[in-house]
Amino acid sequence: MTSTDVRPFRHGREPATGILLCNLGTPAAPTAAALRRYLAEFLWDPRVVEIPRPLWWLILHGVILRVRPAQSAAKYVSIWTEAGSPLLAIARRQAAGVQARLSAVCRAPVHVALGMRYGEPSIAAALRELRERGCERILLLPLYPQYSASTTASAFDAVAAELRRWRWVPELRTVGSYHDAPGYIDALAASVRTAWAEAAAGERLLFSFHGLPRRNLELGDPYFCQCHKTARLVAERLQLGEGRWAVAFQSRFGRAEWLQPYTSVLLAEWARAGVRRADVICPGFSADCLETLEEIAVENRDTFVHAGGEALRYIPALNDTPAHLDLLVGLIRQHCGGWPTFDAAAPSDTRTPGRTRALALGAAD
């Protein structure tokens, strides 16, 4: 239990609702040293790499962290912006946009905080920020549309690890996934249509999702099925016939078999089969990042062109577009049902817990 484990009481204020937006996190700088710190934390998470610990420690520290940081840093340099890593810069804009929209519609105080699973700003710091702001109810919204244990459950683990140190834990709700939410499907379909309006549609559309070890699917992870459902619903909305679209998985890591088909392999096959122009959308990434801006838009475009294709267009992630912010606010409203946050009229006793807490802390009522 920490010594600061009290919630500041603000006389006369209603308890607030906290919205914790989570994403994966990103290195603090595009350098080998920063990558080593980031990868050491990320790849040590047992939700991410499920190899037994003593063996994995030897492989991670003996091999991977000696080689990969410099290689990955070189890739990050190519996408780094004045505002830093795209993933974090976009996540900050998403949090600010969601806060502005909620503040405009909520009748009770609501605070949005951003927590990254690895690196900074951490999930623990975001939770403490919400506590400082008097949040007695927290909604965890991992910005992963498709559930996987390696992402969504890992974010939940980090929340639980922080809360187990608190004396007075908040009410907690979690968004598990939104892979088939109508607003999400609509937003994806609209961004494909926007791309097609700017320059003619490619002959085929590829839905590329981050990969996972195939074993995770066999052990019951719903990620693979949710990715397929997302793609099918968007293809239906776009009235794309069979053969004009496909699902593939990118960002393979290590030697084990991952979910198939692999994005780079399928794109090369398409090019060899005579497809000249293809479009790629990555619906699993709520913000553009290394895996989209470098791996798809640069590496996989080169793969496609070297195999005989002419143009591979990457359709950007939903990022902080109005459609995405509206979707996130819609999800928040849906999952905060029953909390006073959005209700038209406050229950008459909403301040009672605040008074009780004030007395408990010795404050004058």
Ligand SMILES: C=CC1=C(C)c2cc3[nH]c(cc4nc(cc5[nH]c(cc1n2)c(C)c5CCC(=O)O)C(CCC(=O)O)=C4C)c(C)c3C=C
């Ligand atoms: C075993 C390794 C990995 C698993 C499992 C994994 C799952 C997974 N990851 C994302 C989203 C992102 N991953 C990103 C980067 C990234 N991913 C891995 C490895 C695994 N991911 C590594 C080693 C890296 C770092 C970069 C590199 O060295 O290649 C990112 C980008 C972060 C950024 O800073 O831009 C995202 C986002 C999902 C959705 C997922 C499971 C479904």
Ligand SMILES: [Fe+2]
């Ligand atoms: Fe990843």
Ligand SMILES: [Fe+2]
């Ligand atoms: Fe990658």
